[in-house]
Amino acid sequence: MDSVTNKAEQLREKIAQTEKELQNLRRQLNELESPIQNLDVDQGHSSTSTTKQPGEASSPKWKWPLREEEYSRYGRQLILPTVGIKGQLRLKSTAVLIVGAGGLGCPAAAYLAGAGVGTLGVVDGDIVETSNLHRQIAHSTSRVGMMKVDSLVEYCQGLNPNVTYVPHREHLTPQNAEGIVSKYDLVLDCTDHPTSRYLISDICVLLQKPLVSASALRTDGQLIVLNNPAAAQGAANGGPCYRCVFPKPPPADSVVSCGEGGVLGPVVGVMGVLQALEAIKLIAGGIGKAAGSDPKEPVAPSLLLFSATSTTPFRSLRMRSRRPNCFACSAGSTLTLKELGSGSLDYVQFCGVTTPVNVLKPEERISATEYKDILAGKSHKGLLFDVREKEHFDIASIPGAVNVPFSILQRHGRPTVGYLTPEHLSDTIPAEAPIYVVCRVGNDSQIVTRRLKEMGLDGNGERDIRDIKGGMLAWKHEVDRTLPFT
Template identity: 75%
Template sequence: MDSITDKAEQLRHKISQAEKELQDLRMQLEELESTTRNLNTNQQLGSTSESAHPTDTIPEWKWPLSEEEYSRYGRQLILPTVGINGQLHLKSAAVLIVGAGGLGCPAAAYLAGAGVGTLGVVDGDTVEVSNLHRQIAHSTQRVGMMKVDSLIEYCRGLNPVVSYVAHREHLTPQNSEAIVSEYDLVLDCTDHPTSRYLISDICVLLRKPLVSASALRTDGQLIVLNSPPTAQGSTEGGPCYRCIFPKPPPAESVVSCGEGGILGPVVGVMGVLQALEAIKLIVTGVGKDSNSTPKDPIAPSLLLFSATSTTPFRSIRMRSRRPNCFACSTGSTLTLKELRAGSLDYVQFCGVAKPVDVLKPEERVSAKEYNDILTKQPDKDHLLLDVREKEHFEIASIPGAINVPFSTIQTRSKTSTDDDSLASEYIPKSLSAHAPIYVICRVGNDSQLVTKRLKEIGLDANGERFVGDIEGGMLAWKRHVDQTMPFT
């Protein structure tokens, strides 16, 4: 069975690679055909005009935008807040989107539709099926394709006039200067603190305004940073990300979309708002052809969005630059040289160095080993604690498992000093004193922490009772035991 599963995985991988190569070839063919069509059209126009009117010439176009651009952008050109000058600012601006996911897709689409001159996209990931409910620029047909290429293909379908630049890699301290320096404005559409601090730092050093947003579950937040983008130490500049959040959140409190979930329209709202803020900045002066910044910059504020609240939007006014900010203050030691050298370890700073690894091999069992217990020793007295959150547990679980969410255990551990009381909440009274306890989570991280905690409060009876976790969690169970089980 394992060999069949492995062979199927290999075939799926080969199919994905073949589809990506085919898509790349299609894009190259499309570009060549487009170039050929343009050349043929020009040749036909030239031959027609020469034969029909040998002495006539095509009237010189005297307007700042092309005829197609007037048609394409007409509905926003007539807005007093945009007008012809605003559209020219958009056309001359280069915008970088870091992250081609739930935020980046709607942000890129509306910026492309608005007619920015150059749109760059940075991302090193590929499209997965689980992305599609919220990352609306991707499609089922492009699963396995680089997200950058998928998003650019979508945007090119909306507006082929825009120049698109693909950066098929993640932003790092080493490549950030070379990439960001080519743009006038940056949108942070990532989903992790390490990326947010790096993007903010490079924007401070290169004096680029930054539009940052985030979304989780049914909530989102948005803030415009480093605007106006003055030099380090200037009191006139807007705050950076470190001014607002000088310390990263505790590593254990950082919840990903995979763990906490996300409602598609919520992240869509935040991405659209990012595009809106970017357009507002550009039409008021940010761009290659403008050396000025707005005369009266708007005071920085943090916009909070809650899809379940009766008042979904709230705005909190923020302070200007912190006088002791690590990145943008007078005493800052942050430099491009330091960044390039890798002196700043953003992973270590945010406390996310590596996956959890706190148990010894003998304290862990594989998914197959636990399945053998269920199938070969069905009457064996034991306990399986599933520490995923209730919503995950309700989707699918192993028969006989008891759900005790990790968040509940964390809260109980912090507030309780009575270990006997703590144990009584986890262990049924009917369980015998030496019956083994197994712990399972989503991918094998939380289960290790819970196992360690259960041992600390003495549930292993000084080594007489086995207390351990199932290595790899429910993901391993799906891969090696029950391929039909849903995994989210």
């Protein structure tokens, strides 16, 4: 069985390597063909023209601004009054940067590539995982393990080889942000964390780049066009930045990732498509404006909210202009490219994101293996609280566990629901019977364990209350490898 597994792994590696080589060859071919095609157009000839043969009629000069193939490819949007030939030429001359090649970045990149932007850059340092595929539709099962930027570029090249694609195989950081973002005209924030959003907004303010930002979680999403028009710090006519709308980050313990809270694939897709739409509107000009209005006049800023479960899924909230005391874009701002590049701005600290929770002493915790032995004991009379959300608990749980979601404990301020009332505990299990707490990866369980002790449920040390280190992830690795982990 091991030999079969090893051989399968070797085949996967060979496939991945071959795909990378194929992608490299396609890129080289595209680089070779582009100058030839551009030269033909610049000289007034069709890219398909050939040397005149004796007796052959002269080929007519190509006098149109787009290549013949482009008129066919973009014909359906060229005939729109809000796009037209001028809008298409603006698209072709624009460089767009997508930060994040995930659920938002995939549809956004696909529609921008299809629309014919001149250059499309993608920034991401992650690889494709199986858990991405239900929502990150540009990736595929065959490309699991490949860099996301390479997978997305390969997908978009198949859609439109006329676009110049630039992969940035790294995460955006304060140190590399200027070097990357400065090469583009417009930025799309397709990331999923506050630290990234503040960084992207700050560099766009400093480099005066319009920014289209979106987010999605569970069945909800939001979209906002920032720094439009892009103006210098302190300019009254500049559009608001991310810090104008959210001057303070959300509490660190309220930030929920897709891994914890889940997300419905089409919700992310809707928001990514809307990002592409807003980007095309900004580039082509005139789309979404009232008849007779100045095409250069920006649309009033607004925050678009989307709820897949609402009877009215879209709501738009009017926003104010720049905040006069904004840290990033106000006249009094001290934010500079030098300060940003130096790394003196700690976005992780600003957003309150810290290292994994570590509030319990080693003796207040047990390993998954140790709890397995306790569970197997004949004299076991303890109680196990699983503080994951009900949806996680319903997928898989440890035998005998009782589900008390952490969100309910946060909402009530103290554990006073279900089995966590002192009165119920005394009626359910003996006073000396231990209590164990488990969560997804061992963070929330520590907080709950500490709260239970603060409530006095340990009976001044008579009752043992401990959490399982590493949570359900550790249980999967140490005890039951068949356990579905999400």
